Amino acid sequence: MSTLEVKNVTKRFGSLVAVRDVSMTVAKGELRAVIGPNGAGKTTFFNLVSGFFAPTAGSILFEGRDVAAFTPQERVGLGMARTFQITEIFPELTVFENVRIATEVAAGYRLRPWLSRADTAEVRHRVEETLALAALSSKANRLVGELAHGDQRAAEIAMALALKPRLLLLDEPTAGMGDQETYEITQLVRRLHKDGNLTIVLIEHDMRVVFHLADRITVLDQGSFLAEGTPQEIATNEAVQTAYLGKAA
Amino acid sequence: MKPELQKQTKQWVRAAGVAAIWAALISAPFWMPLFGGYTALGTRVLVLGLAAMSVNFLLGFTGVLSFGHAAWFGLGAYGAGFVLKWAVLSTPVAVIAGTLLGGIAGALLGALLVRRRGVYFAMVTIAFGQVFYYIAFQWSSVTGGDDGLRGFERQPLDFGAFSLDLLHNDVYFFYFALFCFAVAVTLMALILRSPFGRTMIAIRENERRARFLGIPIEFHIWAAFSLSCFFMALAGALYALLNNFADPRVFHYSLSGDFVIMAVMGGMRTFWGPLLGAIVFVVLQDYISSVTVNWMSFIGILIVLIVLFFPRGILGLIEQRRAA
Numbered sequence: 001m002s003t004l005e006v007k008n009v010t011k012r013f014g015s016l017v018a019v020r021d022v023s024m025t026v027a028k029g030e031l032r033a034v035i036g037p038n039g040a041g042k043t044t045f046f047n048l049v050s051g052f053f054a055p056t057a058g059s060i061l062f063e064g065r066d067v068a069a070f071t072p073q074e075r076v077g078l079g080m081a082r083t084f085q086i087t088e089i090f091p092e093l094t095v096f097e098n099v100r101i102a103t104e105v106a107a108g109y110r111l112r113p114w115l116s117r118a119d120t121a122e123v124r125h126r127v128e129e130t131l132a133l134a135a136l137s138s139k140a141n142r143l144v145g146e147l148a149h150g151d152q153r154a155a156e157i158a159m160a161l162a163l164k165p166r167l168l169l170l171d172e173p174t175a176g177m178g179d180q181e182t183y184e185i186t187q188l189v190r191r192l193h194k195d196g197n198l199t200i201v202l203i204e205h206d207m208r209v210v211f212h213l214a215d216r217i218t219v220l221d222q223g224s225f226l227a228e229g230t231p232q233e234i235a236t237n238e239a240v241q242t243a244y245l246g247k248a249a
Numbered sequence: 250m251k252p253e254l255q256k257q258t259k260q261w262v263r264a265a266g267v268a269a270i271w272a273a274l275i276s277a278p279f280w281m282p283l284f285g286g287y288t289a290l291g292t293r294v295l296v297l298g299l300a301a302m303s304v305n306f307l308l309g310f311t312g313v314l315s316f317g318h319a320a321w322f323g324l325g326a327y328g329a330g331f332v333l334k335w336a337v338l339s340t341p342v343a344v345i346a347g348t349l350l351g352g353i354a355g356a357l358l359g360a361l362l363v364r365r366r367g368v369y370f371a372m373v374t375i376a377f378g379q380v381f382y383y384i385a386f387q388w389s390s391v392t393g394g395d396d397g398l399r400g401f402e403r404q405p406l407d408f409g410a411f412s413l414d415l416l417h418n419d420v421y422f423f424y425f426a427l428f429c430f431a432v433a434v435t436l437m438a439l440i441l442r443s444p445f446g447r448t449m450i451a452i453r454e455n456e457r458r459a460r461f462l463g464i465p466i467e468f469h470i471w472a473a474f475s476l477s478c479f480f481m482a483l484a485g486a487l488y489a490l491l492n493n494f495a496d497p498r499v500f501h502y503s504l505s506g507d508f509v510i511m512a513v514m515g516g517m518r519t520f521w522g523p524l525l526g527a528i529v530f531v532v533l534q535d536y537i538s539s540v541t542v543n544w545m546s547f548i549g550i551l552i553v554l555i556v557l558f559f560p561r562g563i564l565g566l567i568e569q570r571r572a573a
Contacts, residue, residue, distance in 0.1 A: 050461070076463030088461070090454035101451045102462050109444040110464055111472075141256070156458075163462065 001064050003028045003167050003199040004049070009058030009068075011044055018044040020223045021058070026167075031193045031200045033214035035207075037243065041223040042203045043085065043171065049201070050082040050169050051075045062167065081165035083156045085172045085203075091145030095136055095155050098144050099127045102162035127162070133196075134158035134188060150181030154188060161192070168192065170202035174209055182206060189213055211235070219243070270521060274427060278420045286532075288419035289491065294524075294531045295423070295430045296487045301511035301523035303480035306437055308509065309517035310446070311473040312453030316371040316505050317378030321478040323500035324351035324381065325485025327392065330495045333401035340404045340415055344429065344486045351482020356475035363471045375502045382500035397496030398489075416493075426487050433480050438520065440476065449473050510548070514555050516562025525564050 004026040011019040019041045026032045036042050048055050051072040060068045067075055090098050103126050104110060107119075115123070131137045134154045139147060144155050153173060160168055173189060174182040186209050192198045193213070204210045210217065210231070217234045219226040221243045227234060234240055273280075277291045300322055307313050328350030329343040337343070358377055365373050385392045392398055403422060406413040415422045440446045448469050451459040460466050489495040498504065507530065515526025530548065537544035559566040 071465075072461050073463045073465050076461065082461055084457070084461075088455055088458040090451055090458065092454060093450065097447070101447050101459075104444040104447065105462050105464055110448050110469075112444045113440060114443050159458070159462065 001028075002026060002061075003030070003063060004201065005061040005064075006049065007059045007061065009045075009048055009055040009060060011041075011048055011053070012056045018223055019048065019055075019220075022220065022223075022225045023058075024218050024225075024228070026199060026201055028199055029197050031189075031202070031213055031215045033210045033217045034201065034203050034220065035205075035210055035217060036220035036226070039222065040220040042220055044223075045220065046082075046169060046171050046201075046203055050080065076163055076165075079164070079166035080169065081160035081163040081167070082169035083153070083160050083171055083173065085175055087149070087152045087156050089144045089152055089156050089159070091143070093144060094141050095131065095144055095147070095151075095158075096127060096140040098155055099130050099158050099162050100124075102159040103127050103130065106163045130158050130162045133161060133192075135184070148181070150177055150184060153177070153181075153185055157185075157188065157192075166199060168198055168200045170200060170204075172203050172205060174204065174206050182209065186212060267521075270524075271431075274430075278423055288423050290531065290535055292419070292423045292426045292487075292491055294528050295426045296484050296491055297508075297511065297531055298524040298527035299430050299433055299487070300481055300484035301508045301515070301527045302434065302437065302520075303477045303484060304505075304508040305512040305517050305523040306441075306480060307473055307477040308512055309519070309522075310441055310453060311449040311470060312456075313470055313474065314367075314371050314509070315374040315474070315477075316509065317374030317376070317502060318477070318481050318508055319500050319502065319504040320374075320378035320381045321351035321355040321481040322485035322488065322504065322508075323378075323385065323495070323497075324354050325482030325487075326489035326495040326499045327385065327398060328482070329486035329489045330398040330401050333404065334398070338404050340406055340425070340490065343404075343490065344483065347486025347489065348479055348483040351485055352475065352479030355478025355482070356471075359471050359474040359478065363467045363474065375505070378500055378502050378505055382497050382502075385497040385500055392497070395497065397494055399494060401489075402493045403490045415490075422491070426491070429483060429487055433483055437480065441520070445469075445472070510552055512562075514552060514562055516565035516568075518561060519564040519568060522562050522564035526562065529563070 002025045006022065006024045008021050008023055009019060010017065010021055022045060034042050034045065047053055049060060051070055055068055058068070059066045062075070062078055062080060065078070067078065090101065100123060103123050107123065109115060128137065131140055134157055136151065136154055136158055139151060144152060147155065157173070170189065174185050177185065189200065190213060193200055214231055216228065216230055218228045219234060219240050226243055227237050227240050229237065278288050281288065281291050304315065304318050307315055325347040329347030332343040332346045362370060362373055386395060403415040406415055406425065413421045415425055448459065448464050451464065452466055452469060456466055485499060488499065511526035511530050512523040514529060515524065516522025533548060534544055537547050555562065561569060
């Protein structure tokens with residue numbers, strides 16, 4: 001069974017059709033990149049998958065279950081987690097506290113008025129594990145709002161990881177980053193994918209990142225599906241070159 | 250200093266600060282007269298401080314501004330008054346009944362509110378408060394209307410072997426209020442340090458992130474709102490007992506505004522700030538109103554100065570200094 005199966009989704013905003021009849025199947029353990037020129041509907045498509053809003057038509061199957069009408073919270077509960085194009089974190093809390101909130105929610109403690117010593121220790125342990133995975137251990141006690149942009153992105157990914165997702169959705173993980181930061185985030189995503197065997201879908205503008213990371217690529221153009229294939233196939237696809245790479249050249 | 254050591258030092262300073270606050274509160278009846286204060290003024294500070302802290306539980310820690318919290322304060326006050334006047338001659342029963350009346354009403358009406366945000370939320374809370382204000386104002390046969398609810402007084406606290414005369418001994422009543430205050434404030438602190446409390450702070454910090462961590466935002470805001478209503482109603486019940494009287498103004502939005510002012514003045518991102526704000530507010534009101542009826546303009550000037558120069562409030566400023 002594929003992890004994510006998007007079937008013929010359409011999203012209309014009034015008379016504007018932002019996403020038109022797009023389908024996509026992501027296998028377990030795959031890293032899929034969704035690319036397309038500006039206005040291709042990538043972000044809308046992403047918001048449909050993560051539950052930011054519901055599709056006008058079509059279905060979204062996560063591990064075989066149609067989640068199209070589910071709230072973000074219900075999708076998180078099933079094992080989907082996302083990050084945002086503009087970093088969404090808790091700026092006035094420390095890195096540790098940011099990840100702890102995610103960890104406690106994932107553990108089902110969100111309504112607990114107190115935690116036992118054992119539970120507290122267990123949460124702390126899990127937070128430290130997650131921070132180590134995201135290479136943030138040394139910054140655990142810093143306020144997230146004071147970190148460099150790249151570290152804030154890493155912190156956001158760490159929060160998503162703390163939810164123990166089986167599908168991770170990354171919205172432009174390297175947006176606004178310099179070369180060094182881009183490299184570090186790329187390495188992090190690669191580790192999660194290769195070592196953690198995590199299924200990942202990401203939107204990305206930086207083609208170096210896309211071609212370095214992706215197993216398969218889906219190309220959208222003007223809200224519609226344009227092409228899908230391995231990075232080699234996409235690089236040599238004429239329709240894609242005309243619509244996208246061609247324009248850039 | 251090493252970060253670990255620094256953290257420990259911070260914790261010690263914080264613990265010492267909290268200990269100092271409790272010591273000052275417990276000994277208040279003994280040192281206040283030295284500064285021209287009187288015990289009932291101290292009780293007033295406690296009661297309004299608890300109210301301001303309740304508003305801040307929501308405002309400072311969930312990021313939700315209620316401009317109508319006097320509604321639950323007022324229900325607490327009238328609830329306590331009704332019990333003493335018509336039902337049971339017992340101070341604790343009156344306090345508990347007032348707390349439950351305001352808290353449960355807040356929880357029920359809060360369910361209608363939580364989908365609103367920001368200004369809209371604040372406007373609807375004002376509207377609810379004013380509804381209760383006009384009910385209390387118009388329904389004279391039950392509430393005493395404009396004259397207020399009279400004909401009840403604090404009852405002695407009976408411990409079997411001995412009893413404490415809360416009515417004629419202001420110091421006894423101060424300690425009774427302090428006990429209630431301590432219970433409420435301890436509960437608040439425990440909630441804020443719990444996983445649930447951390448979800449409140451998450452919502453304040455970034456609602457979208459919180460939602461996509463799987464927190465059902467509306468439910469958590471409702472829960473925080475309801476809890477703050479119970480604390481608020483407790484303050485209201487104590488307020489009625491303090492005055493042996495309740496009038497419709499306890500529901501009025503200007504009182505809600507006073508609570509917000511206390512919280513902002515003292516420091517809304519801090520736990521104890523609103524109490525400090527209440528002290529400044531109540532003491533200034535007491536002293537200046539004996540000189541001029543326009544005492545509110547002095548408070549106004551002070552608020553403008555604080556908001557302009559210390560946007561984090563008095564306690565927020567102190568904490569910032571210490572962190573720097």
